[in-house]
Amino acid sequence: MKLLEGKTALITGVANDYSIAWGIAKALYAHGAELAFTYQNERLKEKMHGLVKQFNPRLVTELDVTKDEDVARVGQEVLQTYGQVDIFLHSMAFVPKEDLHGEFAKISRSGFALANDISAYSLINLTNALLPAFEAAGGGSIIYLTYIGGEYAISTYGMAGVTKAALEISGKYLAQSLGERKIRVNGISAGPIKTLAARGIKNFSGLQQKAQDFMPLKGEMTPDDVAGTAVFLGSDLSKSITGEIIHVDNGFHCVRG
Ligand SMILES: NC(=O)c1ccc[n+]([C@@H]2O[C@H](COP(=O)([O-])OP(=O)(O)OC[C@H]3O[C@@H](n4cnc5c(N)ncnc54)[C@H](O)[C@@H]3O)[C@@H](O)[C@H]2O)c1
Known part of the structure; x- marks a missing residue:
């Protein structure tokens, strides 16, 4: 019996086959999960259908998390198509370029709001839309992607780090409020x-090299x-874990040079 046999997973955040969500989708599928996918906009539609057809998904649907009507529709489509959901992967983030690269003190009100809306509020909003499908499953697992720049100030990560801090504490409050319904909420700090998305960060290769120099692994x-x-985290092996953030970063989080 495969670890995720009988489970249905909603995968958000696949932009291409370099996306973290893509790597996760392949693994969830290999372990027996049935997959549903979202893509951000019409422009990605054809490419997404081509990419994901190897998983035979019954649902591949558009989702722009800034649109409440998209979020509500996706919740309904998942319930109608699969009758339940067991795993929800949140793997989305966005910060306007000018607010990511400029001086931190000059971050705009609108950029701050939009970045938190897409990168953090979407976890809350989508979870709410998926509640009937989670309840039909008798509980489930929500997994989100975060980064250490939400714990410490890391040069060039700036506003993205603020959204990760908001995302992480939102995950903990969701874990608290959904525990009675056996819905677990955990983060992976990659x-x-x-x-x-990484290519949008100034001197990402430099940041990556610096991290690799310090990583124990x-x-x-x-x-x-x-x-x-x-x-x-999607499987019952982690059934007593919620409100947790697991660093999957070759050990970078535990060293200081
Ligand atoms: N790449 C890294 O080094 C790294 C490290 C730690 C955490 N993360 C996090 O992993 C997650 C996935 O990012 P990635 O690195 O795979 O990059 P990616 O570019 O492949 O994925 C980002 C996704 O966000 C989606 N998105 C942006 N705005 C959206 C909107 N309005 N509505 C719906 N979707 C929207 C994009 O369509 C895309 O699929 C993000 O939360 C990112 O912050 C990335």
Whole structure:
């Protein structure tokens, strides 16, 4: 019997086959989960359908998390199509370029709000939309992606770090309020991985190299390195873990040079 046999997972955040969500989707599927996918906008539609057809998903649907109607529709579609959901992967983030690269004290009100809306509020909003599907499953596992820049100030991460702090504490409050319904909420704090979003960060290669120099476990990280922890968090093996954040970063979080 595979670890995730009989479980349905909603995967958000696949932009291409470099996405962390893509690595996680492959692993969840290999361990027996049935998958549903969202993509951000019409522009990605054809590419997404082509990418994910190897998983035979019954649902591949558009989701822009800034639109309440999209969020509500996705909750309904998941319930109608699968009758339940057991795993929800939140793997999305966005910060306007000018607010990511400029001086921190000059971050705009609108940039601060939009970045937190897309990168953190979406965890709360989507969880709420998926509650009927989680309840139909008798509980489940919510997994989100975060970064150590939400714990410490890391140069060039700036506003993105603020959204990660908001995301992490939102995850803990969700864990508290959903525990009675047997819905667990945990984060994976990943080390730097070359993806589309990462390329938006100024001098990402420098940040990645610096991290690799200090990491106790050596080598460049890939989405596949993060995926095993997502399988564990999605499975019943982690049934007593909630409100946790697991660093999957080759040990970078535990060293100071
Ligand atoms: N790459 C890294 O080094 C790293 C490290 C730690 C955490 N993370 C986190 O992992 C997650 C996935 O990022 P990634 O690195 O795989 O990059 P990615 O670019 O592949 O994925 C980011 C996703 O966010 C989605 N997105 C942005 N705005 C959206 C919106 N309005 N509505 C719906 N979706 C939207 C994009 O469509 C994309 O699929 C993010 O939360 C990121 O912060 C990344």
